[in-house]
Amino acid sequence: MLSQNTNGSLITTIENKIATLEFGHPASNSFPSDLLNRLTNELNNLSNNPLVSVVVLKSSGSGAFCAGASFDELLVVSNPEEATQFFSGFANVLNAMRNCSKIIIGRIHGKAVGGGVGIIAACDYALATANSAIKLSELAIGIGPFVIEPAVSRKIGKSAMSELTLDTDWKTAAWANQKGLYAKIVETTTELDFEIAAFANKLASYNPEALLEMKKVFWEGTENWEILLYERAEISGKLVLSDFSKNALYQLKK
Known part of the structure; x- marks a missing residue:
């Protein structure tokens, strides 16, 4: 299935019980709200697809894995309702990943920023190249990684989350691997694709009911995300309307 428009592309292919879900956007694979909504819907569809056991x-492209939120869209939000709705798009994706009945493997081929780091954290297992550095730059633009914090902290712990949030410089893929965000790192995308294919095929050979029950175990204790992430979206929505944030975003767009 191909879903593509000016707000980015979303492609799903299914083979041997493995669904490959690929998102894309010309601006470093960033997310406008429309693409977030389409990704949420497709994750929900795959969750209910009996022909799928694993999602990759x-x-x-070969550049960034994900640049997070669309700055273009953040610059035009004009009221708290619009802003909260935008950040709720990331909450929807994270909850769809959490609730998905299939194991989700992340293929991380390049750098990730902000919401992109949150999406990686919500994968059940992520493999990456050595070029896949990460950073949370939200404080530098007057907001904070409020919506994605529960997902990232769940993976790397509060201490590493504090370091990643307060020091807004890049952290290497090796750092992310050491903290548990990446299960494994390899040197090239060729190696990455080989590793992912082998791992996905192995998982797809397992009892799907056992995978589902393990997925439930992995995500125990996150039931409050159905409320928490949207409360966090409201905080981000309020802050992004501040003069500080607007000025910072304009500077970054120059």
Whole structure:
């Protein structure tokens, strides 16, 4: 299935019980709200597809894995309702990944920022190249990684989350691997694709009911995300309307 428009692309292919879900956007695979909504819907569809046992989540191209929120869209939000709705798009994706009945493998081929780091954290297992550095730059633009914090902290712990949030410089893929965000790192995308294919095929050979029950175990204790993430979206929505944030976003767009 191909879903593509000016707000980015979303492609799903299914083979041997493995669904490959690829998102893309010309602006470093960033997310406008429309693409977030389409990704949420497709994750929900795959969750209910009996022909799928495993989902591989990837992004297009050879540059960044994901640049997070669309700055263009953040600059035009004009009221708290619009802003909260935008950040709720990331909450919807994270909850769809959490609730998905299939194991989600992340294919991380390049750098990730902000919401992109949250999406990686919500994968059940992520493999990456050595070039896949990460950073949370939200404080530098007057907001914070409020919506994605529960997902990232769940993977790397509060201490590493504090370091990642307060020091807004890049952290290497090796750092992310050491903290548990990446299960494994390899040197090239060729190696990455080989590793992912082998791992996905192995998982697809397992009892799907056992995978589902393990997925439930992995995500125990996150039931409050149905409320928490949207409360966090409201905080981000309020802050992004501040003069500080608007000025910072304009500077970054120059």
